[in-house]
Amino acid sequence: MIPTPDLSHLTKDDFEHVYEPAEDTFILLDALEQDAEELRNLKPSFCLEIGSGSGCVSAFIGTILGSSASMFLCTDINPLACRATLKTGTRNKIPLEPVQCSLTAPLLPRLSHSVDVLLFNPPYVPTFREEAEDAQGHRGIQGAWAGGAAGMEVTQHLLDIVQELLSETGRFYLVAVKQNDVPAIRRKMLEVYNLPSEIVIQRQAGREHLFVVKFFRQHITIMK
Amino acid sequence: MVRLITHNLLACHVKGCTRNNFPLLFENVQIEIQESDFNPDFLRNFMPKLEWKALVDAARQLGDTSLPLEQPEMVDEEFLKALHHVLLEIHVMEGAMVCQNCKHVYPISNGIPNMLLAEHEIG
Numbered sequence A: 001m002i003p004t005p006d007l008s009h010l011t012k013d014d015f016e017h018v019y020e021p022a023e024d025t026f027i028l029l030d031a032l033e034q035d036a037e038e039l040r041n042l043k044p045s046f047c048l049e050i051g052s053g054s055g056c057v058s059a060f061i062g063t064i065l066g067s068s069a070s071m072f073l074c075t076d077i078n079p080l081a082c083r084a085t086l087k088t089g090t091r092n093k094i095p096l097e098p099v100q101c102s103l104t105a106p107l108l109p110r111l112s113h114s115v116d117v118l119l120f121n122p123p124y125v126p127t128f129r130e131e132a133e134d135a136q137g138h139r140g141i142q143g144a145w146a147g148g149a150a151g152m153e154v155t156q157h158l159l160d161i162v163q164e165l166l167s168e169t170g171r172f173y174l175v176a177v178k179q180n181d182v183p184a185i186r187r188k189m190l191e192v193y194n195l196p197s198e199i200v201i202q203r204q205a206g207r208e209h210l211f212v213v214k215f216f217r218q219h220i221t222i223m224k
Numbered sequence B: 001m002v003r004l005i006t007h008n009l010l011a012c013h014v015k016g017c018t019r020n021n022f023p024l025l026f027e028n029v030q031i032e033i034q035e036s037d038f039n040p041d042f043l044r045n046f047m048p049k050l051e052w053k054a055l056v057d058a059a060r061q062l063g064d065t066s067l068p069l070e071q072p073e074m075v076d077e078e079f080l081k082a083l084h085h086v087l088l089e090i091h092v093m094e095g096a097m098v099c100q101n102c103k104h105v106y107p108i109s110n111g112i113p114n115m116l117l118a119e120h121e122i123g
Ligand SMILES: C[S@@+](CC[C@H](N)C(=O)[O-])C[C@H]1O[C@@H](n2cnc3c(N)ncnc32)[C@H](O)[C@@H]1O
Pocket: A019, A020, A021, A022, A024, A025, A028, A050, A051, A052, A053, A054, A055, A056, A057, A075, A076, A077, A078, A081, A101, A102, A103, A121, A122, A123, A124, A136, A140, A143, A144, A145, A154
């Protein structure tokens, strides 16, 4: 058992502005725990979490890998989420490195084909498009869930750069719900970007049917 | 915490700013030294991923001249200790990073770099 990160430094007030870990967070922790051995064997240099919120997930992977074994980069558009992530790192003795930005914008050129573990628990709730756009602009708590059409408007932008980001042995863990159309996401990633995937875990949690999907590079075995 | 390991990864992403947009230059910085665990394996794996000149220049800007201008071929303990300190123990807490090309200013406050752009600046 890998202990769930200590978040006791965050208060009810903090969670007015920063996403409080919930079922979608925990299913991602469960998926990482299940893959712990494999993740350690990868010997990652770069772990990158998009939308780190409280920092819970990155602190957890830091605990799996060891605090000095990799770099733990985090991004979030919400400045209070970045602060919470920094504090959660300190509290759990994992050097989390929050950068306030959308997706990976300032990191993309340098991280091209370098990210070993990419994580995203996105704003996946289907909403009106304007609601998602406003939420992205306001950088507050609504941005934690408002996902626009099919809940995919933010995620979609990331899907288009995953191929560019992943290292040779890199993998990408994505949290999704049924309304996001997981089979369509997987088909697109395979057909357009040649990235196969597998469902690591899926479960019903209250009204949500949650998935963690893992994408990786196709490894072609050369036949003799 | 903007450590030099992070600075080594950040480029200006203002619309149209695609040349000479890396590395960003530090301005009016306040730094703090915080010790961290020394992991030679991590450093060895990380070395080829660094933009070496950008790292050496950034360290010099912050007053640290312990790194050689060229990455050495022989990597010994003493060198790795210096690299560890420069990459992981110098924290920029306040100040800014400025693009050499378009002069866009990215503020750093409480150890967090704000790399967000306004809608019209996004490419
Ligand atoms: C569902 S919450 C997940 C938070 C945390 N990772 C967890 O699992 O508990 C989604 C997070 O993504 C952030 N976010 C939304 N849009 C983003 C974007 N364009 N770039 C980076 N982060 C974003 C939100 O601010 C929020 O912190």
